[in-house]
Amino acid sequence: MTHHRSRPATILVAILSLLIAGVGFSSAASKARAATSAPPPVLPALQQWSSGSGSGYSWTGGGRIVVNTADASALTTDAQTFANDLALDLNAATPQIVQGTLAGASPGDVFLSLGSTNTQLGTEGYALTVAPVLQVSATAETGAFWGTRTILQMLRQNRNLPAGTAVDWPKYKVRSMLVDNGARTFPVHLWENEIRELSYLKLNELMVYVSGLGLTNAQLQQLSAFAAAYHVNLVGQVNVPGHMDTARENIPAQYELLDPNSTTGGRIAGALDLTNPSAVAWAQQLVSQYIDQFSTPIWHMGGDEYADACRKMDPNSTALPQMTAYAKSQFGPSGTIQDVYRTFADQMDTLIRQHGKSMRMWNDDLFPTSSVGLNPDITVEYWLHAFNYNSSCDIVFSTPAQIAANGNQLINASAGSLYYNEGNQGMGTATSIWQQFAPGTFDGGLTLPGGDNDPHLAGIKMSVWNSGSYDIGQLERDLKDRQRALAQKAWGSAELYPTYAAMGPVVDAIGRAPGFLDTPAAGDPGYGGTLSSSQAIMFDNAEHTFTVQPDGSVEHTWYSYTSQGPYATEVVAPAGSAARGSLPTAFASPGQMHVYVRGSNGHLLHWVTGSVSGRWGADDWTASAQAGGSPYTDIAGNPEGFVYNGIGGVQQQIFARGTDGALHHWVYSVQANKVSAGADWGGQLTGNPSPVIWGEVQAVFARGTDGNLRMWWWQTSDPGYVHQQEWGGPQLASDASPLALAGAVDGAGNPSDNIDLHVYARDTTGHLQHWLFDPQVGGSPTVEDLTAASGFPITGDPSGFTYIGQQHVYFGDATTGHLDHVWTKPGVAPAWQDVSASTPGGVVNLVGNSFADNVNNAEQHAFGFDSAGHVHNWFWVQSTDSLHQDTWQP
Numbered sequence: 001m002t003h004h005r006s007r008p009a010t011i012l013v014a015i016l017s018l019l020i021a022g023v024g025f026s027s028a029a030s031k032a033r034a035a036t037s038a039p040p041p042v043l044p045a046l047q048q049w050s051s052g053s054g055s056g057y058s059w060t061g062g063g064r065i066v067v068n069t070a071d072a073s074a075l076t077t078d079a080q081t082f083a084n085d086l087a088l089d090l091n092a093a094t095p096q097i098v099q100g101t102l103a104g105a106s107p108g109d110v111f112l113s114l115g116s117t118n119t120q121l122g123t124e125g126y127a128l129t130v131a132p133v134l135q136v137s138a139t140a141e142t143g144a145f146w147g148t149r150t151i152l153q154m155l156r157q158n159r160n161l162p163a164g165t166a167v168d169w170p171k172y173k174v175r176s177m178l179v180d181n182g183a184r185t186f187p188v189h190l191w192e193n194e195i196r197e198l199s200y201l202k203l204n205e206l207m208v209y210v211s212g213l214g215l216t217n218a219q220l221q222q223l224s225a226f227a228a229a230y231h232v233n234l235v236g237q238v239n240v241p242g243h244m245d246t247a248r249e250n251i252p253a254q255y256e257l258l259d260p261n262s263t264t265g266g267r268i269a270g271a272l273d274l275t276n277p278s279a280v281a282w283a284q285q286l287v288s289q290y291i292d293q294f295s296t297p298i299w300h301m302g303g304d305e306y307a308d309a310c311r312k313m314d315p316n317s318t319a320l321p322q323m324t325a326y327a328k329s330q331f332g333p334s335g336t337i338q339d340v341y342r343t344f345a346d347q348m349d350t351l352i353r354q355h356g357k358s359m360r361m362w363n364d365d366l367f368p369t370s371s372v373g374l375n376p377d378i379t380v381e382y383w384l385h386a387f388n389y390n391s392s393c394d395i396v397f398s399t400p401a402q403i404a405a406n407g408n409q410l411i412n413a414s415a416g417s418l419y420y421n422e423g424n425q426g427m428g429t430a431t432s433i434w435q436q437f438a439p440g441t442f443d444g445g446l447t448l449p450g451g452d453n454d455p456h457l458a459g460i461k462m463s464v465w466n467s468g469s470y471d472i473g474q475l476e477r478d479l480k481d482r483q484r485a486l487a488q489k490a491w492g493s494a495e496l497y498p499t500y501a502a503m504g505p506v507v508d509a510i511g512r513a514p515g516f517l518d519t520p521a522a523g524d525p526g527y528g529g530t531l532s533s534s535q536a537i538m539f540d541n542a543e544h545t546f547t548v549q550p551d552g553s554v555e556h557t558w559y560s561y562t563s564q565g566p567y568a569t570e571v572v573a574p575a576g577s578a579a580r581g582s583l584p585t586a587f588a589s590p591g592q593m594h595v596y597v598r599g600s601n602g603h604l605l606h607w608v609t610g611s612v613s614g615r616w617g618a619d620d621w622t623a624s625a626q627a628g629g630s631p632y633t634d635i636a637g638n639p640e641g642f643v644y645n646g647i648g649g650v651q652q653q654i655f656a657r658g659t660d661g662a663l664h665h666w667v668y669s670v671q672a673n674k675v676s677a678g679a680d681w682g683g684q685l686t687g688n689p690s691p692v693i694w695g696e697v698q699a700v701f702a703r704g705t706d707g708n709l710r711m712w713w714w715q716t717s718d719p720g721y722v723h724q725q726e727w728g729g730p731q732l733a734s735d736a737s738p739l740a741l742a743g744a745v746d747g748a749g750n751p752s753d754n755i756d757l758h759v760y761a762r763d764t765t766g767h768l769q770h771w772l773f774d775p776q777v778g779g780s781p782t783v784e785d786l787t788a789a790s791g792f793p794i795t796g797d798p799s800g801f802t803y804i805g806q807q808h809v810y811f812g813d814a815t816t817g818h819l820d821h822v823w824t825k826p827g828v829a830p831a832w833q834d835v836s837a838s839t840p841g842g843v844v845n846l847v848g849n850s851f852a853d854n855v856n857n858a859e860q861h862a863f864g865f866d867s868a869g870h871v872h873n874w875f876w877v878q879s880t881d882s883l884h885q886d887t888w889q890p
Helices: 018-022 028-032 069-090 139-158 187-199 217-231 277-291 320-333 337-354 400-405 430-436 472-491 499-509 622-627 786-790
Strands: 048-051 065-067 095-102 110-114 126-130 134-138 164-168 174-179 205-209 233-240 256-258 265-270 298-302 358-362 379-380 386-388 394-398 411-412 420-422 457-465 538-539 541-550 552-559 568-573 587-588 593-598 604-609 615-618 638-645 649-657 663-669 674-677 685-694 696-704 709-715 724-725 740-741 757-762 768-773 782-785 794-803 808-812 819-825 830-836 847-855 861-864 871-878 882-887
Touching: 028 256, 028 871, 065 069, 069 095, 069 139, 069 724, 110 139, 126 139, 126 233, 126 685, 134 139, 139 164, 139 187, 139 499, 174 187, 174 472, 174 786, 187 205, 187 217, 187 472, 217 233, 233 277, 265 277, 277 298, 277 724, 320 337, 337 358, 379 400, 400 411, 420 472, 430 457, 430 472, 430 499, 457 472, 472 499, 499 568, 538 847, 541 587, 541 593, 541 819, 552 593, 568 604, 568 685, 587 638, 587 649, 593 649, 604 622, 615 622, 622 663, 622 674, 649 685, 649 696, 685 740, 685 757, 696 740, 696 757, 740 794, 757 794, 768 819, 782 786, 786 819, 794 861, 808 847, 808 861
Parallel strands: 065 095, 065 110, 110 134, 174 205, 174 457, 205 233, 233 298, 298 358, 358 379, 379 411, 411 457, 420 457, 794 847
Antiparallel strands: 048 164, 126 134, 126 164, 256 265, 386 394, 538 541, 541 552, 552 568, 587 593, 593 604, 604 615, 638 649, 649 663, 663 674, 685 696, 696 709, 709 724, 740 757, 757 768, 768 782, 794 808, 808 819, 819 830, 847 861, 861 871, 871 882
């Protein structure tokens, strides 16, 4: 039997070619359906499409979202969500939202309105007119919102849409997904990711177990509100009358059902004693405690796997004699355990309706052996048709047709087709759902009289079961294709292609939902934290620093831990190579050390060696990219980057602000032995970018021209697209460049439980601000003022690294000129130190910015120029817990 709990746990594309291809929208999918007679390729497919004549719609980036004045109170909130998603999706500024009429809209605008008289649309359908003003009309808010999801998918693929009209509506009202959290607590970030994904695909339900959410009531309400903003019903469940031995159910022993076969007076774990009125009252108050935390009008009773399969519901069974006796006392000589169970379910339904919600339940405890009728307003989720344990225990549940004959609606949640046990890649696959599953065919091949069109078929639901140990990031990737196949079946339109494999180009073109940010998975590049490039790095058991000298030469100084010194110096690039005032950056890749700088000619210049020193090779990355057809010319700031050891092999990736103010990106593939300009990541920034790897996400932070901290990101699960958004918080100083750090590792170098994103930057008041995105908390990043906490004002820009579960940040003190040090860790108050004053040997002031290095999780180093223009080194040795300082240049 396939159980609902504690099941045993039984895609990616090449990166480089997509990076080189850039953020183009002439995808294979759009090319395949370029003819104007074909419907635009979206998922789920449109129900109806009629080609039009004349001009279509063009997104220029300056278009507005115009909300019909008469519908403003109903649609403005959805319009704001749409505007935010457009900015995320198209790497653009957030469109302006205005109220007005269609006559007052301009080409490039999107017009949203209600009041459609097309009864075919229902509450979730919409009409979409593709014209110079893109128009969405619906009868209800949800329909208009689904129209915006279609627009997002279309514009992802082509910003110029052919003229035509779509009329679109769902065939089934329930399009549901369960992610089992009974055995583990997921980070809030996963739930937000899934809500975004479901909404993008027009799936409208996410079911969770209250027992395993691990959220406070306030967090639970916030998550429910987030789901409501995306028109996804967050359906909660406190499981009764079985499975009540979990965290929030936590059934008291006196309310558990006795096991009559136990010789020690044992009980059936988690089974509520339905013969005990006090036990039933306790279960009802438990549901009442949590039901109103959820804003959606649905509540799931559970009702599955009560007691033991072979001990219940059979009217001739003597396995539970106390329940049989109770049934006869309540319902007469023909009373059965099923009568007791259905009475409890009906009572629970009454309670749930009193809270203004409708009730759902599983089917596997419903048998055709009862004189008590199940309330017909209860919707039954049908997952299993029979239980066959052995020859003495062969139980057949009520069929879908029998349940429908009672007046109940059914949801097809077939264990044979719509179940996925974590890690079992052959179970409930996108291919099998797309090509073999029929919504009207239930587990065991059972059907309703009307098949797929039966009026009692409310919809379909996919269930994802976890044993508690599967990697969260990998789970998100496992679900991607399954959810897309599910969405097509649940919407009920005609598939664009007969196989899911043929649908692949469309799936890739549509991509992930706007704002979806991959959760890091074990084994991902950068999992647990990656230090971006720096002026100080470790390579071949030696510590290296790189500086630009006044004559434009690039100087290299290093200390070998193998030979224990002395310090040595060489010139990597001759005088006149580097631009005046520029700063170099470096990192190590397998067997090589790399240095980058803005050249005196404005180009991105690169030097590489396979040795601790000497044997430097040089190349001009701007010239190499131009030779490959890139329009890139000069850069205006300092380059930053990292080594990315991903699906496409080892890559060196560099980011810099171009002379056009946009974020530019270069890629070198070791495998292809080629430098290419990747996607122009767009946007406008000042100062220098700070890139970092967060799992399979490549993130870049910089100050936007509006003074706000901005994040750009690209991820392997959404190839070909770059997103950007504001992180909010204090305005950054006009010349500020942030420092971004990812995650944390423990002392052994293993990933910690908290894989976080941290950004540090100087604000307009000279305070050091710290942004933290914690996936366990989700939502918007939090901001803390580290200067207010420490009393250390910052001058210049911070530097730092992740070190044994902590983020360490170094910077110059605006008041004293000292080197200051602040370190943070999620959930722990920040700590700080005046390094200059604390280091033996006298105070040495810092002139300009520091640059820092983590030496094998054993030493912490910070470098900077002293007043004599020498590179000075402050370092802390973990083994002796001691601070030291010396000068690296005579």
